Amino acid sequence: MAKTLHRLITALAVAVAAVGLMTVAPASADTSSDTGVSPYIVGGSRVSTSTYPWVVYLASSSGSQFCGGTLVRANKVVTAAHCVVGRTPSSTRVVHGRDDKQSTAGTVATVTSIWRHPSYTTATSGYDVAVLTLGTSISSTYLPLATPSDTALYAAGTSSRIYGWGTTSSGGSASRYLLGATVPLTSDSTCRTAYSQYSPTSMVCAGFPQGGVDTCQGDSGGPLVAGGKLIGATSWGRGCAGAGYPGVYARIASYYSVINAQL
Numbered sequence: 001m002a003k004t005l006h007r008l009i010t011a012l013a014v015a016v017a018a019v020g021l022m023t024v025a026p027a028s029a030d031t032s033s034d035t036g037v038s039p040y041i042v043g044g045s046r047v048s049t050s051t052y053p054w055v056v057y058l059a060s061s062s063g064s065q066f067c068g069g070t071l072v073r074a075n076k077v078v079t080a081a082h083c084v085v086g087r088t089p090s091s092t093r094v095v096h097g098r099d100d101k102q103s104t105a106g107t108v109a110t111v112t113s114i115w116r117h118p119s120y121t122t123a124t125s126g127y128d129v130a131v132l133t134l135g136t137s138i139s140s141t142y143l144p145l146a147t148p149s150d151t152a153l154y155a156a157g158t159s160s161r162i163y164g165w166g167t168t169s170s171g172g173s174a175s176r177y178l179l180g181a182t183v184p185l186t187s188d189s190t191c192r193t194a195y196s197q198y199s200p201t202s203m204v205c206a207g208f209p210q211g212g213v214d215t216c217q218g219d220s221g222g223p224l225v226a227g228g229k230l231i232g233a234t235s236w237g238r239g240c241a242g243a244g245y246p247g248v249y250a251r252i253a254s255y256y257s258v259i260n261a262q263l
């Protein structure tokens with residue numbers, strides 16, 4: 001009798017625990033269906049470095065990815081200044097042609113020097129650009145920089161592309177695969193409304209008014225592309241993909257001369 005009762009209590013306890021788990025797990029795991037977007041970059045999909053061979057990622061010497069970058073010469077990579085704060089060339093690698101971070105595809109290049117914009121302090125103050133020089137030339141397919149005469153590429157509403165291996169939701173985990181998405185550039189006034197730190201000379205914003213598609217943590221330094229040119233480097237934002245809070249990118253055209261001097 002006591003044994004049967006004990007079994008019943010145990011069974012009840014397991015059932016209660018299971019229900020408890022079930023009520024927690026779907027609520028936290030189901031944010032993608034809550035927002036109605038697929039859980040990639042944020043709101044993007046898988047793409048390949050064979051299509052976009054100038055998209056690279058920065059890794060530590062142990063191989064862990066921490067930022068993105070863009071090949072702008074066979075041996076030069078543009079990234080964000082905040083990505084290379086406290087980094088030495090010897091502790092930094094550039095990985096080219098590897099869609100899947102868990103594969104060994106492509107090339108791992110060493111870095112021989114790191115130039116960080118001399119006026120850089122924090123991402124929200126601008127100047128968030130850096131140039132890495134590689135130990136070897138890795139590809140002859142690279143992306144041209146937007147120049148000061150490319151003002152049309154920065155018009156509000158311009159369709160731009162973002163790429164990276166960063167997190168697929170704010171506070172989420174990083175993507176194993178390269179992801180890409182399309183976002184419209186916002187007007188200066190839209191971005192200024194979102195962020196008091198927005199500077200139209202050093203930054204450009206992109207995102208839908210309703211959010212849902214954005215770069216996120218780990219995408220920093222990676223490309224914002226329009227008209228076949230590098231127009232931005234992923235820099236900062238409040239959370240990721242939230243309505244009214246677009247992603248902020250370093251405005252490459254504003255830094256064309258100083259970057260070009262490093263190439």
Ligand code: ARG
Nearest residue numbers: 215217218219220237240247
């Ligand atoms: N600072 C982030 C990084 O280091 C990038 C954040 C971009 N945020 C955004 N909402 N678009 O990877």
